[in-house]
Amino acid sequence: MHKKFSVNLSAYLCVLLFSFTVSAQKIEVNIKLISNTPAILLVEGKFTPENKIQAEKSWVFSRSFAGIENLGARISDLELKDNKRQNILYKKLIDGEYLAEKNAVFWNYRINLDSPSNEKALAHISWLNKEQGILMLGDLLPQFDSDDQPISTKIKFELPTDWKILPGENIISENTYSIANIEKAVFLIGKNWREVKTSNDALDLAISGEWKFSDAEASKMAADIFEEYRKLFGEIPKNKVQIALAHFPKEIKFGRWEADTRGVSSIIFSSDMPFKTLSLQRFHEQLRHELFHLWIPNNLALTGNYDWFYEGFTVYQALKTGVQTNQIRFEDFLDTLSQGYKIDDFQTPSNSLLESSKNRWNGTNSQVYSRGMLVAFLCDVALLRQSKGKRSIDDLFRQIYTKYRSPNESQDGNTAILNVFENYAELQTIIEKYIKGTEKINWRTDLESVGIELSGNDFNTKLNIKTKLNKRQKDLLNKLGYNNWRKILE
Numbered sequence: 001m002h003k004k005f006s007v008n009l010s011a012y013l014c015v016l017l018f019s020f021t022v023s024a025q026k027i028e029v030n031i032k033l034i035s036n037t038p039a040i041l042l043v044e045g046k047f048t049p050e051n052k053i054q055a056e057k058s059w060v061f062s063r064s065f066a067g068i069e070n071l072g073a074r075i076s077d078l079e080l081k082d083n084k085r086q087n088i089l090y091k092k093l094i095d096g097e098y099l100a101e102k103n104a105v106f107w108n109y110r111i112n113l114d115s116p117s118n119e120k121a122l123a124h125i126s127w128l129n130k131e132q133g134i135l136m137l138g139d140l141l142p143q144f145d146s147d148d149q150p151i152s153t154k155i156k157f158e159l160p161t162d163w164k165i166l167p168g169e170n171i172i173s174e175n176t177y178s179i180a181n182i183e184k185a186v187f188l189i190g191k192n193w194r195e196v197k198t199s200n201d202a203l204d205l206a207i208s209g210e211w212k213f214s215d216a217e218a219s220k221m222a223a224d225i226f227e228e229y230r231k232l233f234g235e236i237p238k239n240k241v242q243i244a245l246a247h248f249p250k251e252i253k254f255g256r257w258e259a260d261t262r263g264v265s266s267i268i269f270s271s272d273m274p275f276k277t278l279s280l281q282r283f284h285e286q287l288r289h290e291l292f293h294l295w296i297p298n299n300l301a302l303t304g305n306y307d308w309f310y311e312g313f314t315v316y317q318a319l320k321t322g323v324q325t326n327q328i329r330f331e332d333f334l335d336t337l338s339q340g341y342k343i344d345d346f347q348t349p350s351n352s353l354l355e356s357s358k359n360r361w362n363g364t365n366s367q368v369y370s371r372g373m374l375v376a377f378l379c380d381v382a383l384l385r386q387s388k389g390k391r392s393i394d395d396l397f398r399q400i401y402t403k404y405r406s407p408n409e410s411q412d413g414n415t416a417i418l419n420v421f422e423n424y425a426e427l428q429t430i431i432e433k434y435i436k437g438t439e440k441i442n443w444r445t446d447l448e449s450v451g452i453e454l455s456g457n458d459f460n461t462k463l464n465i466k467t468k469l470n471k472r473q474k475d476l477l478n479k480l481g482y483n484n485w486r487k488i489l490e
Contacts, residue, residue, distance in 0.1 A: 027047055027048065027144070028046055029044065030043070030045070034110075039127070039129065041140070042108065043109055044106075057099060058099055059078070059100060060096065061097070062096065063097070066124045071139060072095035074096075075096055076110045077108075078098060078109040080107050113127050113133065115127045115249055119248050119256070122249070123268070126139050131190055131192055132189065133188075141182060150182075151181065151183075152179060152180050154178055155185075163190055164195075165189055166206045166244070181263065185263060186262050193207070196219050198226075202236045203243070204240065204242045204243070205222050207244075207245050212272055225288055225321070229295060233397070237295050237298065237299040242266070252271040254271055256270070256271045257270035259290050261293035261298060266291060268287075268290060281328075288318035288321050288322055289314055289315065289318040292314045297413070300404045301406045302412070302417075305414070306416075307356075307368050308371070308375075313375075313376040317393070317397070319336055319337075334465075341461050342461050344370045344374060345441070352436055353375065374434075378430050382446070383395070383427075386424075386426040392479060396420065396421075400416075403420065418431065450473060451465060451466045451469045452477075453465075
C-alpha cells in the first residue's frame with residue numbers, strides 16, 4: 001500500500017513556473033496545488049512587458065476533448081487585472097468562456113482536477129489524486145490566440161519530495177523542461193511511478209503498479225515494437241519519447257483499456273488480464289497501436305479530421321505488425337478482419353469514412369476504426385496484387401510520412417492523404433466506394449485474389465484460407481504474413 005498524501009497541503013505546495021514564447025511574446029504562469037481533496041490548482045499568469053500581443057477580451061478554456069464534455073466547468077474564480085493590478089470586469093458567457101471589458105495583463109483562476117468518474121477520460125485530460133496524476137497543458141491553460149502557431153514553453157516544477165515528474169519533454173535543468181508545443185505537452189506526476197530502462201536510448205518507459213509480467217518483459221516488448229516502426233519509417237520521431245502504463249485508479253473489469261498518444265508521450269490506462277500470457281498479449285496490442293501514433297499522426301504536419309486514416313489504418317498496421325512479430329496468429333488476423341466486417345455491416349445508416357471522422361465523438365467512433373481497418377486491408381491487397389508483391393501499405397505509409405512529416409508546411413489531412421492515394425490507379429475504386437462513398441464492403445473478389453474465402457452469413461462471417469492455392473495466391477498471402485511463423489523455425 002502506498003503512503004497517502006499528507007493532508008498538510010501547505011507543506012507540500014506544488015508550484016509550476018513556466019513561460020512560453022510566440023515569436024517575441026512571453027507569458028509567465030505559476031500553478032500551485034492548493035488542495036488535494038478536492039484536487040484544486042491555482043493558476044496565476046501575466047503577460048511580460050515585451051509581449052506585443054496581449055490576450056483578447058474573450059477568454060476561452062478547453063470545454064471538451066475526445067467526447068469528454070463540461071471541461072469548462074472545472075474553471076472557477078477567474079480574476080483579470082490591468083497593468084496597475086486593478087480588476088477588470090468580465091461577463092461569464094458559459095462554463096469556460098468569458099468576455100472582459102478590456103485586455104488583461106495579470107490573470108488567475110482555479111481549476112478542479114479531481115479524477116473523472118468516467119474511466120475513458122483518464123488518458124485524455126488532466127487529473128490528480130492523492131497518489132498520482134497527469135497534467136496536460138492543453139487543457140490547463142487558456143486557449144491563447146497564436147495564429148495557429150505552436151506555443152513553446154519553459155516549465156519548472158516544485159513537487160513534494162516523494163513525488164516524481166516524468167515528462168516527455170527535453171530537460172533543461174533539475175525540474176525544468178523546454179516544451180515545443182503546449183498542446184502536446186504531457187507530464188506524469190506522483191509517487192508510484194517507476195522508470196524502466198529500455199535497450200533504446202530514445203525510449204523511456206514509466207510503469208505504475210504491479211502487473212503479471214515483469215518490468216524487463218515490458219521493456220523488451222516496448223523496445224522491439226519501437227524498433228519495428230523505426231525500420232518502417234527510417235527514423236525515430238523525436239530524440240526522446242515516453243510510454244506510461246498504469247492501472248485504472250478504480251476496479252475495472254478484465255480487458256478494459258484507454259490510451260492517448262500526444263506529442264511524444266503514449267499513456268495507457270488498463271486493467272490487467274487473468275493470466276500472464278493474456279496480460280503480455282494485451283500490452284503488446286496496446287503498444288502496437290499507440291507507438292505507431294508517434295509517427296502517424298503525431299509527427300505529421302497535417303490538420304483536420306482525418307481520423308479514418310490515422311486511427312483505422314493504424315488498427316490494421318498494428319494487427320499486421322502483430323503477425324510479423326509472431327505475437328498473434330494469422331488466424332487471429334483473419335478473425336479480427338471478420339469482426340470488423342460484421343461491425344461495419346451492421347452500421348445503420350452507413351457513413352463515408354470522411355463523414356464518420358467529422359462525427360467521430362458523436363456516435364461513429366466504431367466505424368472510424370472498423371471500416372478504416374477494412375479499407376486499409378483492401379488498400380494493402382490492391383497494392384500487393386497490382387505490384388505482384390513488390391509494393392504494400394508499408395510503402396504508402398512511408399510516402400505519406402516522408403511527404404508530410406514535420407516541420408513541413410501544415411496542410412489539411414484529408415486532402416493530403418487522398419492526394420497520395422490518388423497516385424495509385426488500383427486505389428481509385430476503394431477511394432470512391434468506401435472512403436468518400438457509403439457502399440457496403442464487397443470484398444469477395446479481393447479476398448479471392450489472395451487466397452482467402454468468406455464463409456457463413458452476415459451474423460457469423462468467417463475468413464479462411466482456401467484449401468487449394470495457386471502460386472500467386474501463396475506469394476501474396478506470405479506478403480501478408482501467412483507463413484511468418486515459419487521464419488523462426490528456419
